[in-house]
Amino acid sequence: MIRIMLVDDHIVVRTGLRLLLESQPNLQVVADAADGDEAIRLSEELKPDVVLMDLSMPHGKDGLTATAELKKLLPETNVLILTMHDDDEYLFRSIHAGASGYVLKSAPHEELLTAIESVFAGNAYLYPTATKRLMNEYMDRVRSGDGAGAYESLSDREREVLAWIAKGYSNKEIAERLIISVKTVETHKAHLMEKLGLRTRPDLVKYALKKGLLNFDA
Structure with missing residues (x-):
């Protein structure tokens, strides 16, 4: 039972x-x-x-x-x-x-x-369909080499923004937490996508998950 x-x-x-x-x-x-x-x-x-x-x-x-x-x-x-x-x-x-x-x-x-x-x-x-998407994502990462070394190229502030994005916070909420402007958050987000070779916000979330950056205690 x-x-x-x-x-x-x-x-x-x-x-x-x-x-x-x-x-x-x-x-x-x-x-x-x-x-x-x-x-x-x-x-x-x-x-x-x-x-x-x-x-x-x-x-x-x-x-x-x-x-x-x-x-x-x-x-x-x-x-x-x-x-x-x-x-x-x-x-x-x-x-x-x-x-x-x-x-x-x-x-x-x-x-x-x-x-x-x-x-x-x-x-x-x-x-x-989720299983299929995960498999496609995995194969895309394999083919692209998973951006080896890309995370090390991020600044400390970019890593902070990435972690908050991964937790589901909006640009405005991130700006308030880090005491910076929304425009600065958007700039960091654009740099993140460029450095990591990602295109969308969900892509950033998945990348952060793989890197172990999500912490629900914080």
Whole structure:
């Protein structure tokens, strides 16, 4: 029996998921939570095998923060992200936070059930198009040599900006934290892309993840 906790701020979603999962003979929903704070509290109490975690929750801790904290407290509990965000940045940040899998809410029920069983067995699970994108990204890095030595060419300030971008902060928020102008942040961002051979903000996030620059404690 796989013991599952549901975390989503919409009660209709939680109710629907509970009905689906409890129709399976090997699945048991032990609790549901409306935000990350409640999820952490209940997880410590009940120690579920799998936590089905939404990302966007307006009240309390969001899914990424809750996942990172939950994995520190209960490393044996597997977190499976269930979200509407078909986005590389959210995908990579979820993996870094400690999630074992990532499934879209638009996925067929069979895929969700497969994902739950997969992460419970200790495996990782990504929805099919995400797996393809990751493979393409890997092959692009192999062909380009991964910009060997490029990171060493970055200034200390550029590395700071890269780390804040990777955590999802906007240019304005980064400027406020570093006490510099938004225009200066944009200049650093342009230099980062040029030096690292990257083209988009999600590319910077993925690069930072690979370099181990994401730190949810900071």
